[in-house]
Amino acid sequence: xxxxxxAPEAGRGFELHPGAWWLWALGxxxxxxxxxNPLLLMLLCAVAGxxxxxxxxxxxxxxxxxxxxxxxxAVLVIRLFFAFFLGSPVPGSHVLVVLPEVPLPDxxxxxxxxxxxxxxxLVFALYDGLKLxxxxxxxGAANALANPxxxxxxxxxxxxxxxxxxxxxxxxxxxxxxxxRRLRAARRLRGRADKGVRSVLQVGLPVxxxxxxxxxxxxxxxxxxxYGRSAEVPPAVRRTxxxxxxxxxxxxxxxxxxxxxxxxxxYGLPVLLAGVLLALxxxxxxxxxxxxxxYRPELFxxxxxxxxxxxxxxxxxMVAAGSAFPEALHPQAVPLTAPQFPLWPAAGxxxxxxxxxxxxxxxxxxxxEPTSAREPAPEPSAVASSPVxxxxxx
Numbered sequence: 001x002x003x004x005x006x007a008p009e010a011g012r013g014f015e016l017h018p019g020a021w022w023l024w025a026l027g028x029x030x031x032x033x034x035x036x037n038p039l040l041l042m043l044l045c046a047v048a049g050x051x052x053x054x055x056x057x058x059x060x061x062x063x064x065x066x067x068x069x070x071x072x073x074a075v076l077v078i079r080l081f082f083a084f085f086l087g088s089p090v091p092g093s094h095v096l097v098v099l100p101e102v103p104l105p106d107x108x109x110x111x112x113x114x115x116x117x118x119x120x121x122l123v124f125a126l127y128d129g130l131k132l133x134x135x136x137x138x139x140g141a142a143n144a145l146a147n148p149x150x151x152x153x154x155x156x157x158x159x160x161x162x163x164x165x166x167x168x169x170x171x172x173x174x175x176x177x178x179x180x181r182r183l184r185a186a187r188r189l190r191g192r193a194d195k196g197v198r199s200v201l202q203v204g205l206p207v208x209x210x211x212x213x214x215x216x217x218x219x220x221x222x223x224x225x226x227y228g229r230s231a232e233v234p235p236a237v238r239r240t241x242x243x244x245x246x247x248x249x250x251x252x253x254x255x256x257x258x259x260x261x262x263x264x265x266x267y268g269l270p271v272l273l274a275g276v277l278l279a280l281x282x283x284x285x286x287x288x289x290x291x292x293x294x295y296r297p298e299l300f301x302x303x304x305x306x307x308x309x310x311x312x313x314x315x316x317x318m319v320a321a322g323s324a325f326p327e328a329l330h331p332q333a334v335p336l337t338a339p340q341f342p343l344w345p346a347a348g349x350x351x352x353x354x355x356x357x358x359x360x361x362x363x364x365x366x367x368x369e370p371t372s373a374r375e376p377a378p379e380p381s382a383v384a385s386s387p388v389x390x391x392x393x394x
Contacts, residue, residue, distance in 0.1 A: 018146035020304035025142035027311025031318035032134035035329040036127040039341045041134045047352045048141040054356040060178040068140025072133030079129035088121025124333040179207045244282030251275020310354035317348025
């Protein structure tokens with residue numbers, strides 16, 4: 001019974017739909033946008049990191065997660081740097097240091113360089129920087145777990161015409177990471193330094209050129225094979241498809257923005273649902289233009305639904321907790337108070353760990369085959385003592 005409950009290894013029949021990973025990551029990003037509590041944000045980053053470490057493969061796109069972690073750390077450092085040297089709009093009474101203030105003209109009212117650095121301003125900048133860093137971590141988790149080629153394969157038929165541009169956009173970053181690793185390894189083999197500003201300048205242009213060339217070559221190969229070719233449809237159907245798709249996407253964007261903001265949570269969900277229905281209707285109608293057949297189409301199975309629902313549950317719990325625990329989710333910087341750790345929202349964030357247990361585990365790398373018991377390998381002493389029969393020369 002225990003073997004049946006274990007998640008299977010990722011294979012052709014058990015691979016998770018890449019869209020499920022993006023839905024899970026968007027749910028986590030929604031949860032991150034609803035709070036500035038550093039304890040909850042760090043717990044959210046830990047949840048995303050654990051799922052990535054448990055279900056990440058050795059593919060080139062899976063190695064981009066560390067890049068997003070470094071980018072989030074850089075965003076946090078830059079936010080604190082600006083708050084330290086350029087001041088913060090939050091007033092404070094706990095002065096840490098007083099910097100020399102640079103006088104500015106009258107037209108730059110509200111902007112200052114230097115002056116008092118308060119603890120309240122730095123704490124406020126820390127909360128905002130952690131929120132943006134958590135969003136980057138969620139996006140990086142989706143990039144590391146979802147296969148971009150399979151995600152492109154599962155696009156609806158109405159989006160085939162934009163497939164070439166999508167290929168270039170989605171394969172540029174993985175190719176960039178792979179080229180960086182390849183060129184750094186080549187420089188190490190030649191005895192050259194692979195770190196520092198000079199090495200980055202010498203490697204940067206070949207890396208960008210190589211990654212872009214590989215992405216464009218893939219797009220050209222898809223175009224040559226007829227990817228995105230569409231059938232003739234009446235003009236009325238084409239216009240209706242365009243209106244439904246664009247209107248649905250605008251509704252999805254407006255509803256998502258309303259859900260992420262604190263004031264639009266009431267009307268955000270109806271607008272989002274209406275936009276999703278319009279977009280699905282447009283994509284369904286536009287799929288008739290596609291004359292391209294699919295070999296082994298991507299299936300959205302039960303495990304993909306569990307992964308998607310875990311992300312949706314995480315975001316829904318944080319949206320509901322916004323009205324129940326407003327002070328705990330948004331700790332105040334003035335006056336300085338220690339952030340609380342609400343148990344109910346924290347338990348909702350732990351629901352995002354479900355993909356680490358239900359998603360198919362990555363297949364192990366093939367190792368050397370073990371020696372068969374029926375045909376044991378000859379011992380070195382027997383090989384050395386065996387006579388060598390030489391063929392007489394003719």
